[in-house]
Amino acid sequence: MDKIRVTNLTKRYGKVVAVDSVTLSVREKEFFSLLGPSGCGKSTVLRCVAGLEEPTEGEIYIGETRVNSTADGINIPTEIRPIGMVFQNYAVWPHMTVAENVAYPLKVKKLTKEAIGPKLEVALHTVGLDRLFDRYPSQLSGGEQQRVALARALIKEPEVLLLDEPLSNLDAKLREQMRFELKDLQRRAGIPILYVTHDQTEALAMSDRVAVMNAGRIVQVGAPAEIYAQPVDRFVADFIGLMNFIPGRILSRNGEEVTVELLGGHRLKVADRSGLTGACVVAVRPEDISLDTTAPMRCRVAAFNYSGHLIDYKVEADGSVLRIQTSKNEVFEEGEELGFAIHRAMLFAQPEVQSP
């Protein structure tokens, strides 16, 4: 059963359309991410689910409760929605101790001290803050404040957890560590998460499914591997991971096998279902290109970055600049003439050139 169901959600601010008829569902125990560049409307969707923004149109269900319906004039206030929420800036109340912060949702439910005690202990233990219970937020690190926010969101045992870019204020190392912890915590608690982020590695690493948003719309929904391997359009291909875009031309089509011409007449066979003809864009991941000395397609090494587990090359081939990532031990020097081979590629329509 779906734990969150959003149907045809639209949010307009005056004439500006922030969210344009978005439909999505988050399943039981699912980690679902909304991913997109800033200003794409992902946070607005989350805030509508939380009830912090009122949709202009659409319906939202949390569990079996209809929390929003513009058609029937329903907009249940945030405070009675069965949600837990973590904010980008943690929003830990600076005038309360860790324990007071975490216990607050139970306090407003008017639970007795005796009833709160054990639950508080469990919540603090879950996020590993047992020993810091009497500290004030100003005495905590960013990561610890983040855990306080998480414990506070979990303690009321909500049906869903809403996370709004919760890791973006942490430093790189801590962020990676928190990714694992968050994922692990979600597994243990078995709670569905709706997660908003602009960081594609974060979304790919943690999510069961990802919805990529652009300009207020959902462009693609799918498992991380699916989105990485089969982006539906150029935007997704460009936004997720690194991608080389090479201009090409389709010469012939044989079922799903297409022959394209690129980079000064070289031919490449590509699996493609788009039905494109003529001029197109060939998209190639950097790791789907290999370098050697003999291959027929030629290039020249313009620059390279050594980053431990891989080598990141920038090469010039027939006027195009390509990124190539190899884990090979052989290191090519700047200016060296080489051959390269493309092992996998996707085809997209050429972007429409707008006449000025």
Added chain:
Amino acid sequence: MTTAKLDRRYLLMIAIGLFILLVIIYPLWQVVFRSFLDAGSFSLKSYRKVFAYPSYYRALLNSIWISCATGAFCMVFGTLLAFLVVRTDLPGKNFLRTLLVLPYALPSFFSAIAWIQLLGPQGYLARIFFQLSGAQAAPWNIYSAGGIVFVLTVHYFILVFITVAGALERMDASLEEAARASGANTYRIMREITLPLVLPAIVAGGLLAFIGALANFGIPALLGMRARFFVLTTSIYYALAIPDFGLATALSSMLVIVALISMALQFGIQKGESRYTVISGKSVHPAELKLRSMRYPLCFGTAAFVFFISIIPILSMVLTALVKYWGAPLAIANLTLSNFIYILNLETGRRAIVNSLFLAGMSATVAMFVGSLISYLHVKAKLKGARALDFLATIPYAVPHTVIAIAMILAWARPPVSLYGTLWIILVAYFAVYLPFAVRTTNSTLQQVHDSLEEAARASGAKVFPRLRDIILPLARPGMIAGWILVFMPALRELTVSILLYTYHTETIGVVVYNMQDAGYREIAAALASIVMALLIVGNMVIRKLTGGVTGF
């Protein structure tokens, strides 16, 4: 589960809106309405009267030229001092800057009293002048239009100083450096680059001084009425004493119109200035101008000037409070504490202190309470329509206090609600006067409490009142306390509203100081004024501590 159709916050908003309409807007409307009324029907008779009698239309002209002259002098002195303090290597400039604000921290009628003590016929400075020159009469007269402009300038020049100093500090240093690289010398840079860029700030500050002078009552009352020199505010006071409500309301409407026009101008200029992208919020400080050989002479001159306008009046007030009788030769033997003992033992004095403490405490509390609710609805809850509420609460800011007092008389001094002769009518007027200030501080305080802190409480299940009680109010508390004191202090020494609304038994400190001074008991007036000055200085220090030196003087 159904939705709560009517958000409770809207009920709160409507309730506050109605309260402000009743308590502030309805009385102000009465002023305009009654000015067009004669024996129950529409008439321009009151306005005709203003223009038929020279003494009334002269008051209008006097108000305008006195305020223009004050504005002009303030622009000159304020700008010069701002340049010296912000842009040069004047020694001790930060200390001078602190002292400069002092005259404005005290009520304007205290300034008038102090300058009478100094420059009046028996004044301390006049006496020194007689001894030095051997003259029998001073070549100046403090009880005159010139005296009024002088004291108004001393009181209001700081408004120009603050706006110009701000603009100079925000100015991008590279603009001047570019001129220098183009070969211009310092003098040309100042004249052709810097001055044009801060000109909007100078004019905006001058208009603020103009508006202040226009609405001021205490200074023209103490210095002008004795010489039968009237401005609008004192004419209104006079018209109420007759009493001629038609005339008072017509004069009031005219006063409000002049104030509104200058305020609109000032607002327009400041908006225009902010569109000047060159004055940005960057923290690159322009290079200090080297004064070289002029450094110490200018420092000495400025220090003398600051001492003259900031310190001497306060010393004069304290000294007067300590002399046995006004005009006594200055000797240790003639100093006494009996004036303090007298005023504290006088029934009227004690009553005035109690009244003022009650009024200041109540008006600060009510204004801050209502202000917090308005700010919450506007800044935090961002309800539709809350902006209108904020606007309603800001309206009295544009209305001279004399007019607010008249409005209260018109609205609340006759059946069915007759508050006249009670402290309540003064309280309502204080509330109207100070609400805009309260809303301004509560707005900025609440803006500093990040939205997500409240949203986190909503997501935790807390409804409106628990959110206010547990999250917003505790976080806003230091700002709220500072705001409370910022209303309490000026209310404690308020004169303009109280002098028009007080009756026997409802005197305030300001009224008693004014009446004592007016009746010739100058040393008693000075004693009470000194007590208040001490309280104001302590209050200021508390605010500075609470807000980390951001507000307060």
